[in-house]
Amino acid sequence: MRTRCSLLLILLLASLLQGCTLSRAQIKQADTVVAASVDRQSTCHRDDHCATPSPLLDAATQAMAASTPDHPEHIVTLLDDSEASLAARINLIRAAKTSIDVQSYIWDEDDLGQLALSELVDAARRGVNVRILADQLFSFEDPALLAQLALTSPNLHIRLYNPTFHNSRTSALDFAAGLVCCFMKFNQRMHNKLLVVDDTIGVTGGRNYQDRYFNWDNDFDYVDRDIMVGGPAAQEMAKAFNLFWKHKRAVPLTHLRDVNHQIMRTTSAPRWPGPHYVYPARVAAAQAEAEDRDWLNEHVLDNALHTSKVEYFSDLPAKTEQPSRRQAREFTAHLMQLVNHAKQQVVLQTPYLVMSRRAEKIFRKLHRENPAPQILVSTNSLASTDAFAVYAYSYKKRKSYLTKYGFNIFELKPRAELATDAYMQANVEDEDDDGTPLVAGAAGTHRRRFPGTDRGFFGSTGKRNRPAPLTSPGRRFGLHAKSMVIDDDLGMVGSHNFDPRSDHYNTEGGVIVYDQHFAAELRDSILAATQPQNAWVIAPRKPTIPILGQISLFISDISAKLPLFDIWPFRYATSYDLKPDAGCPPMQPNNPDFTRCYTAVGDFPDVAISPKLLYTRLITAFGAGVRGVL
DSSP, X not given: OHHHHHHHHHHHHHHHXXXXXXXXXXXXHHHHHHHHXXXXXXXXXXXXXXXXXXXXXXXXXXXXXXXXXXXXXXXXXXXXXHHHHHHHHHHHXXXXXXXXXXXXXXBOSSHHHHHHHHHHHHHHHTTOEEEEEEEGGGBOOOHHXXXXXXXXXXXXXXXXXXXXXXXXXXXXXXXXHHHHHOHHHHHOOBOOOEEEETTTEXXXXXXXXXXXXXXXXXXXXXXXXXXXXXXXXXXXXXXXXXXXXXXXXXXXXXXXXXXXXXXXXXXXXXXXXXXXXXXXXXXXXXXXXXXXXXXXHHHTGGGOEEESOEEEEEOOSSOOOOGGGGGGGHHHHHHHHHHHTOSSEEEEEOSOOOOOHHHHHHHHHHHHSSSOOEEEEEEEOTTXXXXXXXXXXXXXXXXXXXXXXXXXXXXXXXXXXXXXXXXXXXXXXXXXXXXXXXXXXXXXXXXXXXXXXXXXXXXXXXXXXXXXXXXXXXXXEEEOOOEEXXXXXXXXXXXXXXXXXXXXXXXXXXXXXXXXXXXXXXXXXXXXXXXXXXEEEEEEOXXXXXXXXXXXXXXXXXXXXXXXXXXXXXXXXXXXXXOTTSOOOOOOTTSXXXXXXXXXXXXXXXXXXXXXXXXXXXXXXXXXXXTTTO
């Protein structure tokens, strides 16, 4: 009875919140205030808007000039390194002469988020047209900040995608009401990440504007990847951004109730006060690299590739499964078509190994071919992920992945060497006496940083979204890169997770490069994360007691097929690690020497006994129906 009353209360609240839209008069009044009060002072009066010289933009401009409709020219750079990815962004923003378009799924107010915003504000103040489009659910939680930004410059324009009940901030009650009243709309998010400068060069990939995507979080950071493209494909990026910008779900700030009220409450609202960095030395170092032409040449342009065929694809806004709107899933459909035609090999990197039904059908077909293409998958372990609910469903499907789809699965270790090396390059160590990571404040103060502050779909910040506790000490890392290589012929870098959310609900975008040299570079980058020092191998469990072991595996098969009550703890497959003293090279589970060279380390290596382990087991047992939501 109490549950029914609570549900009715939420439904009533949802209907009231949906009805509380702003009137046209209220929006017009706020627009008038902004027009009258916006800071119109300019920091530059030159025709080029005081753009900083940039070797990156110069190279893209040259590629654009050399392009013809029949023979496009592109310069392409794989941005595996977070330091190079950040420096490239800052450099391009400072080099912009006319326009900057930025699209993001998450925009935090930590050091990285403030730095990116500060650079964009400076560009707007010198006369560049700057547009920022961020998904509302995971960006800019402070309506007062957005009200200040609305008055910062007439060249700075910000919109939030798909806001919950016409607000910039989503409370826990709003979140619950959104799930109950309008789940399909609430569940559809803009997952694209994009930066386009002067319609000439663009950056896309997996990184959001938050510390952990650039190795700036002292506890939990992501192994991620972007791609920078100069040439005609950047114009396609700009066109895709415009489609989102003009869509009805991209809502201007004055149309948001809480921001509108902030603007109207004080017509003399203080301008954006500028950034207040917790660790200003790290920010200054990144800015210095972005201004250093030699550094950019060495760490960015020297790795660039000149090639012809490059495509940018994006799903359309308000992506849906309705038959009349299937064209909205253009990027997703194109990816599936490419995989479907693989002949020799598919190398896939995804943080969430949960396949959509369409992907399952394609990989099942590929596995039945003779010869079947090799499928290599780099993904997260429970120890490395902060999305343990998603991992639990992946864990349930392990046998199918290995036997029906022919996957060779490598799960990232939380202390992976390649991630640790990247972190050390992007940071200066700063620890207290007991080895706890610290971050220096502007006034010499320190504060501890905790993992798991990223907001998942099932809640906001807090303990429940932190990664599972580990048995080993030290800084931890998780995988966030989304990339694919097919038959050594093409490589894709983008935002698509190859999961049901990316397939059906979230809008996604990415770049496909049809070049063997690029494909080889991307493949090597992905495979580096599968090496023994960086990942565990998932392989069939070897029964230690012949008869009982076979019985256990038989029960496990039956249990895994159950939509509910899948509770048998001994699964078909488990994690293996290369024996350090065996003198063996890395190998795959089908190698006859695998058992001699590798040792089983358990289903959840390095994960301490905790409620997270219990949650993982419970979701494995009872969560089969929530695949699409995950």
